[in-house]
Amino acid sequence: MMVTQKDVHNSIVVNASVWQKRYxxxxxxxxxxxxxxxxxxxxxxxxxxxxxxxxxxxxxxNKLDL
Known part of the structure; x- marks a missing residue:
């Protein structure tokens, strides 16, 4: 699975502090x-x-053997 710009953006929105976003x-x-x-x-x-x-x-x- 590839990480997209949208994934990074959403991670910043949810996880970054106000200071980090301002910076x-x-x-x-x-x-x-x-x-x-x-x-x-x-x-x-x-x-x-x-x-x-x-x-x-x-x-x-990393894969389950089912």
Whole structure:
């Protein structure tokens, strides 16, 4: 399952403190478009790390044998 920009956005909405949200907005100059770009970059980074760490042995050990 891939993490999307929307997933990152929703996680920020639910989990970030008011200070963290203000800091992110300040870093992006208050631009919604720039915030979206940062969220997409975060999603890409998470997906890249996940792909790099993925291997068949780990996949096997994370699935129930029904």
């Amino acid at each position: 992110l907005s300040l870093q992006c100059g208050g631009s919604v478009e720039k915030i979206n770009e940062v969220e997409q970059a975060m999603a890409n980074m998470i997906n890249g790390i996940s792909k790099a760490l993925k291997n068949s042995g780990t996949d096997y050990l």
